Amino acid sequence: MAENEIEKCEVEEIHVDKVRAVTKNMPDEDELYDLAELFKVFGDSTRMRILFALFEADICVCDIAETLNMTQSAISHQLKILKQAKLVNFRREGKSVIYFLADDHVRTIIDQGREHIEE
Amino acid sequence: MAENEIEKCEVEEIHVDKVRAVTKNMPDEDELYDLAELFKVFGDSTRMRILFALFEADICVCDIAETLNMTQSAISHQLKILKQAKLVNFRREGKSVIYFLADDHVRTIIDQGREHIEE
DNA sequence: CAAACATATGAACAAATGCTCATATGTTAA
DNA sequence: TTAACATATGAGCATTTGTTCATATGTTTG
Numbered sequence: 001m002a003e004n005e006i007e008k009c010e011v012e013e014i015h016v017d018k019v020r021a022v023t024k025n026m027p028d029e030d031e032l033y034d035l036a037e038l039f040k041v042f043g044d045s046t047r048m049r050i051l052f053a054l055f056e057a058d059i060c061v062c063d064i065a066e067t068l069n070m071t072q073s074a075i076s077h078q079l080k081i082l083k084q085a086k087l088v089n090f091r092r093e094g095k096s097v098i099y100f101l102a103d104d105h106v107r108t109i110i111d112q113g114r115e116h117i118e119e
Numbered sequence: 120m121a122e123n124e125i126e127k128c129e130v131e132e133i134h135v136d137k138v139r140a141v142t143k144n145m146p147d148e149d150e151l152y153d154l155a156e157l158f159k160v161f162g163d164s165t166r167m168r169i170l171f172a173l174f175e176a177d178i179c180v181c182d183i184a185e186t187l188n189m190t191q192s193a194i195s196h197q198l199k200i201l202k203q204a205k206l207v208n209f210r211r212e213g214k215s216v217i218y219f220l221a222d223d224h225v226r227t228i229i230d231q232g233r234e235h236i237e238e
Numbered sequence: 239c240a241a242a243c244a245t246a247t248g249a250a251c252a253a254a255t256g257c258t259c260a261t262a263t264g265t266t267a268a
Numbered sequence: 269t270t271a272a273c274a275t276a277t278g279a280g281c282a283t284t285t286g287t288t289c290a291t292a293t294g295t296t297t298g
Contacts, residue, residue, distance in 0.1 A: 015179075015181070015182050015185070018176055018178055018182055019182050019185050019186045021175055021176060022171075022172045022175045022176055022178060022182075022186050023186055024175075025171070025174070025175055026168065026171050026172070026186075027171060031233070031236070032164045032167050032168060032171075033164050034236050035161075035164075035167055035229065035232050035233065035236065036161070036162055036163055036164040036166075036167045037162075038232050038235060038236060039158050039159075039161035039162040039167075039232060040158075040159070040162030040163075040255095041162075042154075042155070042158035042161075042162070043155055043156075043157075043158040043159030043160075043161070043162040044155055044159075044255085044256075045151045045152050045154075045155040046256080046257095047155075048151050048154055048155045048158075049145065049151060052144070052145050052146060052151075053141045053145070055144070056140055056141045056143075056144055057137055057140060057141055059137055059141060060134075060274080060275090061274070061275055061276090062134070062273095062274065062275085063134050063137055063138050063141075066134070066138050067138045067141050067142055067145075070257090071257080071258075071259095072274080072275070072276095073257080073258070073259080073260095073275090073276080073277085074256075074257055074258075075275095076275060076276055076277080077256075077257080077276085077277080078256085079275095079276090080276080080277085086235075086238075092264090092265085094265070094266070094274090095264085095265050095266060095272095095273055095274045095275085096265095096273095096274065096275085097274075097275060097276095103235070105231050105232075105234055105235040106235075108231045109228055109231045109232065109235070110154065112224050112227050112228045112231065113154050113157050113158060113224075113228060114150070114154065115224060116157060116205075116222070116224040116225075116228070117150070117153050117154065117157060119205075159285095163285085163286075165286080165287095179244080179245090180244070180245060180246090181243095181244065181245085189287090190287080190288075190289095191244080191245070191246095192245090192246080192247085192287080192288070192289080192290095193286075193287055193288075194245095195245060195246055195247080196246085196247080196286075196287080197286085198245095198246090199246080199247085211294090211295085213244090213295070213296070214242095214243055214244045214245085214294085214295050214296060215243095215244065215245085215295095216244075216245060216246095239298100240297100240298090241296105241297085241298085242295100242296085242297085242298100243294105243295080243296080243297100244293100244294085244295080244296100245292100245293080245294075245295100246291100246292075246293070246294090247290105247291085247292070247293090248289105248290090248291085248292095249288105249289090249290090250287105250288085250289090251286105251287090251288090252285100252286095252287090252288105253284100253285080253286085253287100254283100254284080254285070254286095255282100255283080255284070255285085256281105256282095256283085256284095257280105257281090257282090257283100258279105258280085258281085259278105259279090259280090260277105260278090260279090261276100261277085261278085262275100262276075262277070262278095263274100263275080263276070263277090264273100264274085264275075264276090265272100265273080265274080265275100266271100266272085266273080266274100267270100267271090267272085267273100268269100268270085268271080268272100
């Protein structure tokens with residue numbers, strides 16, 4: 001292994017320092033995984049649409065389905081993912097289940113994303 | 120179609136209003152797609168690791184590979200995705216290509232993600 | 239120029255993802 | 269309790285995604 005490093009980059013001393021510095025502040029495995037999982041949830045246009053819908057109003061599954069012109073089942077599956085990521089919460093109202101945004105990080109994250117896209 | 124709506128929710132009038140209100144502020148197809156694509160880029164722990172590395176220093180492909188203990192090819196493929204999303208930029212320095220963060224949205228988005236995870 | 243190094247890229251393959259369909263669970267009203 | 273409505277969920281399937289392997293491109297040095 002130590003011999004292997006020498007074979008790599010010419011200016012290996014500088015590089016080793018950089019690698020060490022960069023490694024130092026790297027979050028642990030679990031946090032990296034959780035972060036990636038969180039952003040993965042934002043990374044689907046159906047879920048994005050659902051979140052935008054919830055920006056405007058608390059709304060039931062059936063209405064989300066109608067708004068997005070998709071099946072109830074597809075929406076329900078996606079809501080499960082949003083729930084697991086704690087991006088949305090829900091309350092029962094009679095036969096309906098009303099979903100709503102869990103907290104303001106959702107808006108902030110999406111707003112930053114939009115800003116980035118506008119260059 | 121019009122008949123179909125009546126078959127759906129009992130309190131359809133309220134629902135129709137909600138659907139209309141919610142639809143009104145929905146970003147267009149393209150923006151939703153772009154947003155989802157952007158967050159998809161954050162949704163992989165290898166790319167997340169690369170971004171954290173770039174938080175600390177501008178660094179070449181070979182050093183990223185060594186830091187993450189992955190092959191040069193895998194890193195290069197991921198850097199291409201980060202480049203396309205304009206999250207990173209690069210400059211040539213001799214034989215090496217040095218990558219660096221494109222702008223501060225990257226930090227803000229990731230910071231918000233971390234905050235969300237800490238509940 | 240040729241050799242060595244650093245990076246990029248295309249094809250292939252396994253794993254993950256999103257939707258559909260059928261059906262289960264839960265709630266209300268007759 | 270039964271029927272009707274609203275939502276949830278498991279299995280199956282097609283598509284997407286991340287890595288590896290082999291190789292191409294680009295840069296410097298002898």
